[in-house]
Structures are given as C-alpha cells and as structure tokens.
Amino acid sequence: xLSESQKPGWPAQPYKGLSYYGPEDAPLLAGREHDVVGCAxxxxxxxxxxxxxxxxxxxxxxxxxxxxxxxxxxxxxFQFIPEDGERRVKALFVRSTDCPLMKLAEGLHDxxxxxxxxxxxxxxxxxxxxxxxxxxGTREEFLEKAGNNAELLTELLNELASKLPKTLIxxxxxGEEVLTLEPSKKGDDAREEFFKFLNSFSRTDFDLKILVxxxxxxxxKFQNKxxxxxxxxxxxxxxxxxxxxxxxxxRAIERPTSEGDVLGYGSPHDHYKFSFAEGLPQKIASDLLxxxxxxxxxxxxxxVCDRLYQKTKKQPGIGWVxxxxxxxxxxxxxxxxxxxxxxxxxxxxxxxxxxxAEIPSEVDRWKDVLCQLAKSQVDGTVTTDVRxxxxxxxxxxxxxxxIGFERAMQHLASEETRILRRVDVIRLDTKVSVRCYSLxxxxxxxxxxxxxxxxxxxxxxANRTRLRLRWLGGATVCFGxxxxxxxxxxxxxxxxxWPVGMFWALYGLLFWSAGWKEDWxxxxxxxxxxxxxxxxxxxxxARMLSDSSFRxxxxxxxxxxxxxxxxxxxKRSALNSSTTVTEDSQRGLPHS
Amino acid sequence: MTDLSDRDxxxxxxxxxxxxxxxxxxxxxxxxxxxxxxxxxxVSEVSQRVRAALSHLVKxxxxxxxARSGALIHSLAQAGFDLYGALFLSQxxxxxxxxEIRLWLxxxxxxxxxxxxxxxxxxxxxxxxxxxxxxxxxxxxxxxxTIEHYQNFWCLKHALSTMYSRMLPFGLQExxxxxxxxxxxxxxxxxxxxxxxxxxxxxxxxxETVQSRFWNPKYSTxxxxxxxxxxxxxxxxxxxxxxxxxxxxxxxxxxxxxxxKYKLNIRRNGLGQHEASCLVFLNGCSTxxxxxxxxxxxxxxxxxxxxxxGTETEVPNVFALRFGLAFLYYFCCKGQSILAIMDRLRxxxxxxxxxYSTYCYPLLAVxxxxxxxxEFEENxxxxxxxxxxx
Numbered sequence: 001x002l003s004e005s006q007k008p009g010w011p012a013q014p015y016k017g018l019s020y021y022g023p024e025d026a027p028l029l030a031g032r033e034h035d036v037v038g039c040a041x042x043x044x045x046x047x048x049x050x051x052x053x054x055x056x057x058x059x060x061x062x063x064x065x066x067x068x069x070x071x072x073x074x075x076x077x078f079q080f081i082p083e084d085g086e087r088r089v090k091a092l093f094v095r096s097t098d099c100p101l102m103k104l105a106e107g108l109h110d111x112x113x114x115x116x117x118x119x120x121x122x123x124x125x126x127x128x129x130x131x132x133x134x135x136x137g138t139r140e141e142f143l144e145k146a147g148n149n150a151e152l153l154t155e156l157l158n159e160l161a162s163k164l165p166k167t168l169i170x171x172x173x174x175g176e177e178v179l180t181l182e183p184s185k186k187g188d189d190a191r192e193e194f195f196k197f198l199n200s201f202s203r204t205d206f207d208l209k210i211l212v213x214x215x216x217x218x219x220x221k222f223q224n225k226x227x228x229x230x231x232x233x234x235x236x237x238x239x240x241x242x243x244x245x246x247x248x249x250x251r252a253i254e255r256p257t258s259e260g261d262v263l264g265y266g267s268p269h270d271h272y273k274f275s276f277a278e279g280l281p282q283k284i285a286s287d288l289l290x291x292x293x294x295x296x297x298x299x300x301x302x303x304v305c306d307r308l309y310q311k312t313k314k315q316p317g318i319g320w321v322x323x324x325x326x327x328x329x330x331x332x333x334x335x336x337x338x339x340x341x342x343x344x345x346x347x348x349x350x351x352x353x354x355x356x357a358e359i360p361s362e363v364d365r366w367k368d369v370l371c372q373l374a375k376s377q378v379d380g381t382v383t384t385d386v387r388x389x390x391x392x393x394x395x396x397x398x399x400x401x402x403i404g405f406e407r408a409m410q411h412l413a414s415e416e417t418r419i420l421r422r423v424d425v426i427r428l429d430t431k432v433s434v435r436c437y438s439l440x441x442x443x444x445x446x447x448x449x450x451x452x453x454x455x456x457x458x459x460x461x462a463n464r465t466r467l468r469l470r471w472l473g474g475a476t477v478c479f480g481x482x483x484x485x486x487x488x489x490x491x492x493x494x495x496x497x498w499p500v501g502m503f504w505a506l507y508g509l510l511f512w513s514a515g516w517k518e519d520w521x522x523x524x525x526x527x528x529x530x531x532x533x534x535x536x537x538x539x540x541x542a543r544m545l546s547d548s549s550f551r552x553x554x555x556x557x558x559x560x561x562x563x564x565x566x567x568x569x570x571k572r573s574a575l576n577s578s579t580t581v582t583e584d585s586q587r588g589l590p591h592s
Numbered sequence: 593m594t595d596l597s598d599r600d601x602x603x604x605x606x607x608x609x610x611x612x613x614x615x616x617x618x619x620x621x622x623x624x625x626x627x628x629x630x631x632x633x634x635v636s637e638v639s640q641r642v643r644a645a646l647s648h649l650v651k652x653x654x655x656x657x658x659a660r661s662g663a664l665i666h667s668l669a670q671a672g673f674d675l676y677g678a679l680f681l682s683q684x685x686x687x688x689x690x691x692e693i694r695l696w697l698x699x700x701x702x703x704x705x706x707x708x709x710x711x712x713x714x715x716x717x718x719x720x721x722x723x724x725x726x727x728x729x730x731x732x733x734x735x736x737x738t739i740e741h742y743q744n745f746w747c748l749k750h751a752l753s754t755m756y757s758r759m760l761p762f763g764l765q766e767x768x769x770x771x772x773x774x775x776x777x778x779x780x781x782x783x784x785x786x787x788x789x790x791x792x793x794x795x796x797x798x799x800e801t802v803q804s805r806f807w808n809p810k811y812s813t814x815x816x817x818x819x820x821x822x823x824x825x826x827x828x829x830x831x832x833x834x835x836x837x838x839x840x841x842x843x844x845x846x847x848x849x850x851x852x853k854y855k856l857n858i859r860r861n862g863l864g865q866h867e868a869s870c871l872v873f874l875n876g877c878s879t880x881x882x883x884x885x886x887x888x889x890x891x892x893x894x895x896x897x898x899x900x901x902g903t904e905t906e907v908p909n910v911f912a913l914r915f916g917l918a919f920l921y922y923f924c925c926k927g928q929s930i931l932a933i934m935d936r937l938r939x940x941x942x943x944x945x946x947x948y949s950t951y952c953y954p955l956l957a958v959x960x961x962x963x964x965x966x967e968f969e970e971n972x973x974x975x976x977x978x979x980x981x982x
Contacts, residue, residue, distance in 0.1 A: 046607070046712040046756065047890070120625050122696055127626055127687055162609055163687050165617035165627045207607035207615050 014256030015306040019418040021067035030255035031248030055241035058296015098181035102147040150197035175214030195229040202232035249285035374445035384439035476508025626687035666732035672723030709754040716882035720747030753954035780834035787913040836876025869898035899952025908978030927960025944973040
C-alpha cells in the first residue's frame with residue numbers, strides 16, 4: 001500500500017495502446033497477480049540466480065516486468081539498478097541488443113558513477129560505488145575493458161553487490177536479440193562473450209540475480225547455449241508467462257472501470273469516468289481469443305480498448321458508457337493492428353501538412369522504411385531488428401519520403417504512438433554510442449511482414465500483367481496502324497473501315513500507356529481488363545479479374561484516397577481549430 | 593506478542609557473498625545500514641557449539657531432569673553470546689563496521705523489535721539462540737534455571753522469525769477457516785504409540801480434541817504422497833512426527849524419506865504448486881540443522897510452502913509429542929499465529945523448548961472459532977521427557 005506522498009496518481013490514459021505499462025501504471029495491470037507472486041517467489045528463492053522469464057509474442061512480458069514484478073520485488077527488499085539517480089522503481093532494463101555485455105557495462109558504469117546515499121539510524125551514509133569503476137579509467141576506457149570481458153564484469157558486479165544492502169537484480173530485456181541480431185562473426189563473438197559471462201556469474205555466489213526476459217520461441221536455443229557454456233544448472237530457473245485466459249482478459253479490460261479501490265490509488269472509475277455496457281468486456285475478450293491473432297492478444301486488446309476509449313471519450317468530468325455499437329463501429333478486433341499503424345502514419349502525414357493526394361503513397365513509403373526493422377527468422381517467426389538512424393535515413397531517402405526523417409522518427413517513437421523504440425547501442429569497434437531504432441512491438445513486425453507479402457503478391461501480378469499489357473497494347477497499336485495504312489490506299493468502301501483501324505490503334509495506345517504509368521494502369525485495368533480478356537477469349541482470366549477481391553486490390557488506391565481525403569479533412573479542421581501552441585511546437589521540430 | 597504494532601521492525605538480510613563469506617544487511621521500515629561481510633566459517637563453527645550446548649542440555653535433562661540444568665543453560669547462553677559476537681564480526685573493507693550496528697542495537701535497550709531474518713537457504717544458523725549480553729553476570733548455578741534470567745535469548749527477547757525465501761507465498765493474505773483447514777500428519781507409528789501411552793489426562797483431552805477434528809495420520813511415505821496427491825496437493829499443514837536428522841526422516845524401520853526422495857516426489861506429483869501455502873512442522877531430531885545439500889530447509893522454503901518449524905538438536909519423544917500436540921491445538925483449534933504460539937510454548941515449556949525454531953512466515957494463522965478452552969498447565973520440560981530421542 002502506498003503512502004499519500006508516494007502515490008503518483010492514476011496514469012493519464014487507461015489503456016496503453018502499443019506502449020508497455022511502466023511502474024506508474026502498476027494499478028492498471030490486471031490479471032497477472034498470480035504470475036507476479038509466482039515469479040517473485042521463484043526469484044526470491046536463494047538458490048535462484050538466473051531466471052529466464054519467457055512467453056510468447058504479445059503476452060505482455062515487458063508490462064509484466066515493469067508494472068508487476070519489479071514494483072512487487074522492490075517492496076520485498078530487492079534493488080534494481082536505477083536510472084537517472086532515482087532510488088525507487090525506475091529499473092534499468094538492459095536491452096539485450098546484439099551486444100548485451102556492452103549495454104550491461106554501460107548501465108553499470110552510469111549507475112556506479114553516482115554516490116549512493118542511505119539513511120541509517122545514525123545519520124546519512126554515502127557509499128562510494130564510483131571507486132569500483134574509477135580504477136578502470138574513464139567511461140570509454142571502462143567500456144573498452146568491460147564491454148567484452150565477462151570476468152571483469154562479473155568482478156565488478158561482485159564488488160557492487162558487496163557494497164549495496166539489497167539484492168541487486170539485473171534485467172536483460174529482449175534476451176532473444178542476443179541470438180537473432182547480427183548473424184555475423186562479430187555477432188558470434190558478442191554472443192559467446194555473453195554466455196561466457198553467464199557461466200562466470202553462475203560460478204560465483206554473491207548477492208545478485210539476473211533476470212533474462214525472452215520470447216518462448218527462443219527459449220530452447222537460449223537454454224542450449226546456456227548448456228554449451230556449462231552454466232551451473234542449479235542456478236537457473238525458468239518461468240513461463242502464459243497467455244491470458246478469457247477471464248484474465250476481461251479483468252484487464254475492466255480494470256480502469258473498476259469501482260473499488262486498487263492498491264490504495266482509489267477507484268479507477270472515479271478517475272476515468274467511463275464504463276462498458278454489460279457483457280461487452282466478455283465479448284471483446286471472447287472475440288480476441290476466437291480470432292487466434294498472430295502477434296498475441298494483448299497488443300490487440302490494448303489497441304482496441306485504447307481506440308474505443310479515445311473515440312467515445314467525453315468532456316472531462318462527464319461519465320459515459322462504451323456500448324456494443326461503439327465496438328461494432330470500430331470494426332471488431334480483426335485488423336486493428338494494421339489500422340493502428342495506418343492511423344499513426346496518416347496522422348504523421350497530416351501533422352506534417354502533406355496534401356491529401358500524397359498521403360497514401362507516403363504511408364506506403366514509410367511502411368517500406370519500417371519494413372527494414374521487421375526481421376523474418378528461419379523458423380518463420382518475425383522479430384524486430386535494431387537499425388541505426390543512418391541506415392533508416394538512407395532507406396527513407398531511397399523511398400523518397402516527403403516527411404523529414406527526424407520529424408518522422410520523433411512521431412513514430414513518441415510515447416503516444418510507440419511504433420518505434422529508440423535504442424542507443426555502443427559500437428564494438430569504435431566504442432561510440434549510436435542512435436538506433438527497433439520496432440515498438442514485435443506484433444508490428446508481423447503486420448509489416450504481412451503487408452509486405454500482400455503487396456509483393458499484388459505487385460508481382462500487376463507487373464506481369466502490365467508487361468503483357470504493354471506488349472498487347474503495342475501490338476494492337478501496330479495492328480490498328482497497319483490496318484489503317486492498308487485500308488487507306490484501297491479506297492472505296494474499304495475507306496469506311498478506316499475508323500475501326502484507328503479505334504484499334506487508339507485502344508492499343510491506351511493499353512500501352514497504361515502499362516507505363518501506375519495510376520492510369522490501375523484505373524484502366526480495373527475498368528477494361530476483364531472485358532478485354534473476354535474479347536480475347538480468355539474467359540477464365542476474365543472471370544478472375546472480375547472477381548471482387550482482385551478488383552478490390554486494384555481499386556485499393558483510389559478508394560483509399562477517398563477515405564483518406566475524408567479523414568484528412570476532418571482532422572485538418574480539428575487541427576485548425578486547435579490552439580496555436582501545436583503549430584509552434586511543430587515549427588520547433590527539427591527537420592532533416 | 594500477537595500485537596506487533598508496538599514493535600519496531602528490523603530486517604536482517606543474510607546472503608552468501610562467496611563460499612566463505614556472508615553479507616549482512618540491517619534495515620528498518622525507513623532506514624538501512626550499509627552491508628558488512630562476516631566469515632561464514634566462524635559463524636558456522638560457533639553455531640555448531642550452540643547446537644552442541646543445546647544437545648547437551650537435552651541429553652542431560654533426559655538423564656537427570658531439566659530442573660537442575662542451570663549450568664547447561666548458562667553454557668548455551670555463553671555459546672549464544674559467541675554467536676552474537678560472530679554476527680557482528682565484520683571483515684576489513686566492509687562498508688560499515690558490524691560494531692557500529694551492534695552499539696546502535698545496544699542503545700535500543702528496552703525497545704521491542706519484530707526481527708525478521710531473511711536468510712540464504714545454504715546458511716543454517718540458529719538465530720533465535722543468539723544471546724546478546726555477557727552471561728558471565730549470571731550465576732550459572734545448576735538451580736538457576738529461571739527463564740527471567742535468560743530473557744536475552746533473541747527468540748525470547750524479540751518477535752523473531754527466519755525465512756529462507758524472501759517472498760510471501762500464495763494465500764497468506766487470507767487466513768484459512770477451521771472448516772477448510774487441511775492437515776496431513778506423517779507419523780512413525782512405533783514412536784508415536786510409545787509416546788502416546790505416557791500422556792497425562794489433561795494432555796489426553798487435548799489429544800482427543802485434535803484427533804477428532806484434524807488428525808489424519810499416514811504411517812508410510814507411500815501413503816503420505818498418495819493422500820497428498822489425491823487431495824490435489826492442497827494441504828495447509830504437513831505435520832511430521834518421526835525419527836529424523838537434517839536430511840532424512842524415517843516413518844518406519846525400512847521407510848526412510850531422504851531429501852532427494854522428498855524433492856522428487858514433490859516434483860513428480862506436482863505438489864507445492866498450489867495456491868494454499870503449506871506449513872511444515874518437522875517434529876523429529878535436528879530437522880533445522882540442514883546440510884550442504886540444503887536439507888529440509890530448502891524444500892520447505894520452496895514455492896508452495898510457507899516455511900517450516902524444526903528442531904535444532906535431538907528432542908525426547910514424549911516431550912516432542914506433547915509439544916507438537918500443544919502446537920496443533922493452538923494453531924488449528926485456537927487460531928493463534930505461529931509467532932504467538934511459539935512464544936507461548938517457549939516460555940511455558942522452558943528450557944527444552946529452545947530446541948524448536950521457526951523458519952516460516954510468523955503471522956500465519958487459522959481463523960479462530962468456538963472451541964473448548966483447554967490448558968497445558970505443566971511444563972513439559974519438567975515432567976517425563978521420554979524414553980529416547982526422535
């Protein structure tokens with residue numbers, strides 16, 4: 001239970017969308033109480049020194065750690081390496097990347113560079129942790145030494161553990177990255193060094209625990225590496241964070257509408273003022289589970305609930321009920337991740353005042369850029385890659401993106417959108433920190449991959465047809481012209497057939513040109529191709545082309561344009577009516 | 593003792609630093625001291641002496657009665673005082689000297705503490721037998737067995753508990769009702785029947801109360817695990833009354849349950865994974881002593897268990913039966929917390945009650961209900977202790 005002074009209050013948003021829950025969101029985390037206690041018990045057991053916390057994509061590992069397990073463990077007397085000099089709650093998650101040891105060294109150096117003050121009954125005491133790192137020289141020199149030296153890092157951890165009263169816990173998040181990123185020799189070296197570190201750590205007894213969070217798909221590979229490196233099996237335990245059941249999903253949906261007190265924060269309903277129509281949370285939960293959504297149910301649940309909340313939100317202080325109709329209008333649970341990505345990118349275009357007509361193409365271009373971060377693994381899974389800002393800038397330039405790179409990155413990596421996550425990685429060779437990005441959630445990778453696959457399929461069909469169209473159009477033009485040339489000298493009544501030849505020539509020209517210009521092609525193709533095929537006697541092909549799904553794909557662009565235009569107009573008028581502060585802040589944004 | 597609100601909370605965290613060093617950290621609700629390192633070898637050796645002194649006390653009491661065991665209690669206090677010294681004997685290079693904390697603690701004389709030891713399960717020290725004043729001031733005469741003279745044993749002075757797991761297990765937030773309480777007893781039939789014959793009339797009345805409501809004994813390991821499994825693993829109290837040492841308990845002449853066998857059975861039958869946290873009372877000899885492989889301490893600190901009550905040395909069979917019976921009565925029938933029960937029993941059945949230590953969540957209790965008020969008026973230490981040790 002928190003004291004009045006410690007209570008940070010309810011978070012601004014009741015649902016987090018694609019963003020994970022942080023410590024400040026702890027009262028909103030529901031349905032994981034048993035997992036928190038179970039996992040904490042396992043970690044609290046003295047002989048557990050390394051805990052592998054694994055779960056499938058989208059089961060909510062990051063939120064579970066940040067808003068569930070860590071606050072619980074801190075209350076129980078554990079200590080996490082904090083960020084920004086804060087002694088409480090803000091745990092440092094060492095993002096694995098392809099070089100976790102370097103990230104660990106960096107985090108430890110920054111932590112140990114500060115004095116650690118503690119209030120004892122006989123006055124304030126200062127523990128000078130800096131002495132432990134100072135002997136290794138400057139930050140750069142330390143990173144040079146410790147960044148790829150498992151023994152040195154273990155020794156340093158030992159020294160820090162002996163100076164701190166509480167049990168230190170290091171969290172290595174996205175542990176699978178050590179296996180999936182940088183499949184080169186350089187990556188192999190970093191990988192080996194990380195497992196060597198685990199081995200060296202497991203041979204010691206000092207008061208520190210390591211928690212590695214990773215995806216279940218990589219658990220076997222990770223364990224295999226652990227065994228290869230002879231990490232003491234007695235020290236390692238694992239905890240499977242299962243997918244939420246229907247009942248747990250309902251609790252997660254209903255938590256912000258609960259009328260009772262939650263963890264001493266008071267009633268969430270009193271704060272957020274909304275509720276669901278009876279049976280709606282159950283319906284959403286059962287829909288989510290019945291669709292067998294790739295990428296996990298939790299991200300979709302968050303996106304659906306966040307969008308429902310945002311769409312139905314009333315003026316502050318006025319309560320409202322989210323009805324079944326609101327849910328129906330949203331379009332159910334399927335396709336929400338795609339729609340969310342589409343919305344974020346469209347918003348970005350609108351904020352950057354792109355003409356409506358350019359928005360669909362710009363959205364596609366940024367999707368292409370983001371695809372750089374979706375990495376398909378040999379086993380068919382999709383993970384997020386980590387790319388430097390420079391690599392992404394080159395990709396954006398290659399795609400000829402209209403929106404400035406920095407503005408786009410700022411928008412996509414913002415707390416509200418969370419499409420991207422910024423990761424600063426230290427290069428092994430230069431020891432310089434490089435700004436990198438990864439996808440905000442693996443589920444976005446899946447969306448992008450599906451989009452790429454669909455687009456590739458469509459482009460393949462379209463390209464083949466366009467090529468044929470060019471040949472056919474050319475041939476028809478030639479036939480028309482030849483017919484005209486042949487008919488003209490004949491004179492008499494043959495001359496009357498001359499317009500027919502001209503018609504064929506012009507019709508052919510139309511098709512020929514349609515084969516060159518994408519926009520024309522899509523429109524003409526959609527309108528005339530089935531008929532053309534029918535005339536040519538290719539009835540099956542004509543039927544296929546007149547099939548609605550194929551036509552839909554072909555007509556996607558004009559239709560999308562109309563939709564975007566409508567949406568754009570609505571948003572533009574909303575933007576115009578908003579305060580000038582928004583415009584000022586937009587002007588202040590850096591433009592590459 | 594049940595009201596802890598008047599006591600200041602102190603947590604003493606003792607973790608292994610390396611194979612020969614312990615890290616000790618003292619903290620309260622709003623303060624903490626930097627940690628210091630102590631020598632595991634020294635602490636282990638002193639705690640062996642403590643247990644040896646306790647063993648001597650028990651054996652001599654069996655031979656000649658506890659009424660004239662003042663000198664032996666004095667020796668135990670002396671060993672406990674050495675353990676106190678070892679606890680604060682910090683190594684050079686520690687962030688704070690152990691003496692600074694010891695002096696601070698001495699200045700708190702008169703204050704009541706709820707002292708919670710949070711200990712690595714590879715460290716088996718009888719923290720309750722720490723004695724914090726030099727016993728040289730006491731006479732040490734054989735007749736001087738008065739408990740008031742030995743109030744400086746930490747198990748008497750403070751509300752002391754030791755936990756091997758840092759976390760509170762499942763289900764501790766809500767007290768279980770008597771109707772839902774499930775007790776499973778594993779008993780060595782021969783030892784049990786021998787001791788049962790010696791019970792006095794008042795004891796028998798209590799025995800019958802416990803027997804009628806909660807007694808469901810199993811006389812072999814097979815029966816024990818079969819029943820445990822069939823109950824869905826949902827047992828609140830697992831009570832053993834059998835011959836034992838640190839890592840083996842014997843329910844029969846040919847029926848020994850080793851630590852390894854116990855762990856395997858727990859794992860194989862999926863026990864200890866349930867929401868009800870199970871308290872284990874190992875009423876046999878030296879069950880809290882542990883061994884390098886962890887012993888029962890480790891098993892009873894695992895997820896699904898809320899810890900255990902064990903013995904620091906050998907215990908006489910009749911004394912053990914009566915002590916266990918009294919515990920069952922106060923816990924199951926009267927709804928008192930472990931902390932309150934153990935404090936009461938330690939004082940009432942002094943000095944052999946020192947053989948029992950608690951390594952569990954101290955406030956664990958069953959919801960009280962209307963039960964006949966029965967009292968154990970005798971001091972079990974001063975009557976017939978038994979025909980042998982457990």
